[in-house]
Each structure stands twice: as C-alpha cells, then as structure tokens.
Amino acid sequence: MIELDQVSIRLQDRIVLDDISVSISEHRIGVIGDNGSGKSTFARLLNGLIVPDSGFVKVQDLDTRNDGKEIRSRVGFLFQNPDNQIVMPTVAEELELGLKPLKLKVADRARRVEEALERFSLTHLADRSAHLLSGGEKQLVALAGVMVTEPEILVCDEPTTLLDRRNATHVMRLIAELSCQVIVITHHFEHLHDFDRVLVIANGKITNDGPAKLTIRQYMETLT
Amino acid sequence: MIIGLYVPGESIVHRFSAGPKLIAMFCIGYTMAVVDGPMALATLAMCIAFVFVFIAGLRLQHLWTATRPLVIWIGIIAVAQIGIADAQTAANVILRLLALVWTASIVTYTTRLTDMTAVIARLCEPLRPLGVSPDRVAFLIALTIRLIPAVFDTVRGVREAQRARGLERVYLAGFIPVLTRVLRQSDDLSDALVARGFERWDGS
Numbered sequence: 216m217i218e219l220d221q222v223s224i225r226l227q228d229r230i231v232l233d234d235i236s237v238s239i240s241e242h243r244i245g246v247i248g249d250n251g252s253g254k255s256t257f258a259r260l261l262n263g264l265i266v267p268d269s270g271f272v273k274v275q276d277l278d279t280r281n282d283g284k285e286i287r288s289r290v291g292f293l294f295q296n297p298d299n300q301i302v303m304p305t306v307a308e309e310l311e312l313g314l315k316p317l318k319l320k321v322a323d324r325a326r327r328v329e330e331a332l333e334r335f336s337l338t339h340l341a342d343r344s345a346h347l348l349s350g351g352e353k354q355l356v357a358l359a360g361v362m363v364t365e366p367e368i369l370v371c372d373e374p375t376t377l378l379d380r381r382n383a384t385h386v387m388r389l390i391a392e393l394s395c396q397v398i399v400i401t402h403h404f405e406h407l408h409d410f411d412r413v414l415v416i417a418n419g420k421i422t423n424d425g426p427a428k429l430t431i432r433q434y435m436e437t438l439t
Numbered sequence: 440m441i442i443g444l445y446v447p448g449e450s451i452v453h454r455f456s457a458g459p460k461l462i463a464m465f466c467i468g469y470t471m472a473v474v475d476g477p478m479a480l481a482t483l484a485m486c487i488a489f490v491f492v493f494i495a496g497l498r499l500q501h502l503w504t505a506t507r508p509l510v511i512w513i514g515i516i517a518v519a520q521i522g523i524a525d526a527q528t529a530a531n532v533i534l535r536l537l538a539l540v541w542t543a544s545i546v547t548y549t550t551r552l553t554d555m556t557a558v559i560a561r562l563c564e565p566l567r568p569l570g571v572s573p574d575r576v577a578f579l580i581a582l583t584i585r586l587i588p589a590v591f592d593t594v595r596g597v598r599e600a601q602r603a604r605g606l607e608r609v610y611l612a613g614f615i616p617v618l619t620r621v622l623r624q625s626d627d628l629s630d631a632l633v634a635r636g637f638e639r640w641d642g643s
Contacts, residue, residue: 264630284639292634299627302585304552305445311553315574316640342447346588364636 216240217261217368217398221270224256224419231256233419234270239398243391245407245427246400247434248416254400255295257416258372261398262290274368288316291366291395295373297353298346306348306356307332307341310363317364331363335389351382358389368396375403404431444547450496452545457554458561460546467542471535477527480534487541495545505544509536556581586628593620 217239224232232253248254259265260272263279263286272279274286294300303309310328319327332338335355340348345356354374361369371390375383387406390397399407407413413430415423423430447453452460467487474480491497513533520529547555556577563573597613597620606612 259630262634264634284636287634288636288639292631294627294631294634296627298589299624300631302582302628302632304581304585308551308553313635315578316636342445344445346585361635 216275218273219260219267219270220273222260222267222272223269224253224260224265225268230419232260232267235419235421236270237414237421237424239396239412241411242396243410243412244396244398245404245410245413246398246416247402247404247407247413247431252416253419254416255372258292258370258398258400261368261370262287262292264292288364289366290368290370291361291364293354293358293361293369293371293374293390295376297350297357297377300357300360301345301353304344304346305342306337306345309345309356309360313360313364327363331359335359335362349382351378351385354378354382354386355389358386362393366395368398369393371397371399371401373401374399375401375406404434407431444544445551446497446501446548448496448549450494450549452490452495452549455549457546457550457558460550461555461558464542464546468539471538475531477530477534480531480538484534484538484541487538487545491541491545495549497545497548501544501548502541505540506537509540512536552581552584589624590617590621593617593624596620 219235219237222232222235223230235257246254246257256265260267260279261274263272263274263283266272266280266283274290277286279286301309303312307328310331311324314324314327329338332341335358337352337355337359340352340356345353348356354377358374369390374390375386378386383403383406387399387403390399391406391409399410401407404413407427408431410427413423413425413427413434414421415430415434423433471480471483474483488502491502492499513536516532516536517529520532559580560573560577563571563576567573594613594617597616600616601607601613
C-alpha cells in the first residue's frame with residue numbers, strides 16, 4: 216500500500232507536483248500524462264529518491280522522509296535509460312551487483328543470478344558485455360537487475376520510451392506478469408489496457424483516476 | 440568502445456583464477472626485462488602469441504585489437520632507437536613491448552572484471568584496520584572503468600551534434616555540453632545506485 220497525502224514539490228519557482236493525495240493498493244497501476252507533467256517526479260517520490268517539500272509519502276506504513284533506505288529495499292526502480300542503470304561489464308555481473316547490499320552467501324547469490332537469468336531469458340547472454348546489447352536486451356538486463364533483489368513493489372519510469380514497438384511490447388508483457396505490485400509511468404498507454412488502475416497527471420495534479428480502459432479513453436479525448 | 444574486455448570461453452586460461460594469472464603476468468614481464476637479444480625475445484613473443492590464439496582460444500582479431508594501438512608507437516620507437524642506438528636495440532624494445540601487451544591482453548580477455556577486482560579487494564584487505572573498505576575500492580575501480588567509455592561516448596555525441604551544425608573545428612564549444620551531460624549522467628547513475636540499495640551497503 217502506497218499513500219501520498221497532500222504532497223507538493225517545488226523546483227525553484229515552479230510547482231512540479233501540487234497537493235497530491237492518493238492511495239495505491241492495486242496490483243498493476245499505470246501513470247500517464249504529458250511531458251513535464253510531473254510523472255517522473257511522482258515515480259521518484261514512491262521510493263524516496265525525492266522527498267516532498269510538504270505532505271508525506273508512506274510506503275507500507277513507512278515514511279519516505281525517515282525510512283528511505285528501508286523503503287528502497289522493498290521498492291525496486293526501473294529507469295527509462297538502461298545505460299544509466301547498468302554498471303557492470305557483463306550481464307551476470309550486473310545482476311550479481313544488485314545483490315551485494317543484501318549480504319547473501321556466495322552460493323545463494325549465484326543461485327539467484329541464475330534464476331533471474333533464466334526467468335528473463337537472458338541465460339545465453341550471461342557472459343556478454345551488457346553495454347553492447349540491443350536496447351531491448353539492455354532494458355531486460357536492467358529489469359532483471361532490479362527483480363533479482365525480489366522487491367515487493369516495482370516502479371518503472373518510462374521503461375519503453377527508448378525501445379521499438381516489438382521490444383516495448385515484450386518488456387511491458389514481462390512487467391505486467393510480475394507478481395509484485397507494479398507502477399508504470401509511460402507514454403505508451405496502449406500497454407496499460409489490462410492494468411487495474413490508471414492515473415493521469417497534468418500540471419502537477421492528478422486530473423483523472425480510474426479503471427484503465429475508461430481513463431485512457433478519456434485521456435485520449437483530451438489529446439484531440 | 441568496449442567496456443570490459445572479457446571474451447567468454449572455456450579454455451584452460453579462462454578457468455584459472457585472476458590471482459595466478461596476474462602473478463604469471465608479472466613473472467613474464469620480469470623475464471622479458473632480463474632476457475636480451477632479438478632472437479630470444481622474438482621466440483618468447485611468438486610463444487605468447489601461440490598461447491593467445493591456441494591455448495587461450497582467442498581470435499587473431501583480438502590479437503590485432505591489442506596490437507593496433509601500438510602501431511604508431513612501434514614506428515616512433517623504431518625511428519628513435521635506430522637514431523639513438525641501433526636496429527638491434529630497437530628490435531629488443533619493440534619485441535618486449537609487444538610481448539608485454541599481448542600477455543596483459545591474455546589476462547584481460549580471459550578474466551572477468553569482477554574476478555580482477557576481487558583480487559584488488561584481497562590486496563587491499565590489510566588496509567581494512569585503517570578504515571578502507573576493500574570491496575568499495577574494488578567497486579570504485581569497476582565503476583571508473585565503466586565510466587571511461589561512457590564519457591568518450593558523450594564527447595563523440597557532442598562532436599557529432601556540432602559537426603551536424605557545421606561547427607567542425609570549434610573544440611572548445613563542446614566543453615560545456617560535455618560537462619553538463621557527464622554531470623547529468625553522474626546524477627542518473629547515482630540515483631540508480633541509491634535505488635538499488637547501495638546506500639545500505641557497508642562494503643563488507
């Protein structure tokens with residue numbers, strides 16, 4: 216359960232998010248909106264990468280202002296550009312890196328890496344240079360790198376923006392099939408039709424909130 | 440640019456851990472320093488090339504990739520040494536250089552960066568009482584190696600953008616955009632590491 220209560224964020228003299236209050240408990244939630252509407256800031260609030268100027272964000276009853284580290288151990292975050300997320304040279308090493316803070320035994324670490332490679336169909340790329348993969352493969356590696364830590368919630372900030380349609384569909388299908396709670400910020404709202412709930416953010420406010428198909432249709436009407 | 444030169448393989452050289460390979464590299468380096476004469480050095484260089492291709496199972500293309508950056512230096516060394524000393528001295532220096540670079544390349548091509556940094560972490564272990572975290576040192580080295588080509592990519596991107604706009608020779612104008620992009624990438628990478636829990640990692 217994620218709860219935002221009267222959350223506001225200012226960037227110099229610009230209001231990025233304005234007095235937002237919302238509770239999120241559904242399994243799969245989409246967040247859509249125009250460029251600069253505040254979607255990415257909203258995403259970063261959910262794992263405490265940003266703390267609000269006023270109001271509070273609670274994740275499973277933990278306050279992001281005080282319990283950021285604990286929250287980030289429960290909330291995985293997938294960034295738009297996998298190049299900014301991938302650190303290690305090979306795919307297997309990249310997946311193993313995320314497990315370092317968990318202080319697992321070497322054998323447990325290796326088992327988790329192997330399982331994650333298999334789960335995301337990356338086994339054949341385990342020893343390949345992560346930085347020389349295609350965009351779709353890189354995003355899969357980034358996703359596997361987050362999921363290997365077994366987070367309870369996954370926040371994805373425009374995970375398909377840099378991908379072609381085929382890879383975008385593949386990555387979104389994998390994300391939608393995850394058993395943890397998933398919050399996806401995206402422009403590609405065609406991938407959100409099966410989601411449980413969609414929020415629309417405009418000018419720093421939640422302007423629409425409801426079932427996916429209805430909310431997306433109403434959002435599209437505002438585009439024409 | 441390739442990050443992490445590791446070439447996956449099943450050769451006996453691949454199967455050795457990083458420590459013995461680094462020790463072997465230093466021993467070969469020492470041998471190359473004490474052995475003299477073009478014939479002996481050429482034989483040693485050929486042996487290393489043989490190990491490179493037939494025992495480590497690397498391709499000739501990898502040998503060329505390791506050798507290519509040296510071509511200009513070999514030319515400069517040859518001219519300088521022949522001018523200062525004689526052709527034999529020039530041959531000695533060039534053969535030593537080739538053999539050392541090929542040996543180092545065998546190690547980097549057959550060893551994962553994490554295995555290499557694990558050795559560095561073990562070497563830093565005596566510094567732990569002084570407050571140094573060996574794992575953090577190893578991670579910082581890996582991170583630095585990962586960022587070098589990223590910075591090169593940024594510079595190339597800015598140069599291409601400038602050329603596309605007809606700014607062929609205005610090198611200084613690229614400095615600010617490169618700096619801005621690198622700082623932004625650093626911010627993104629820092630966010631990614633925090634999001635992956637690295638603030639909880641005490642380096643143990």
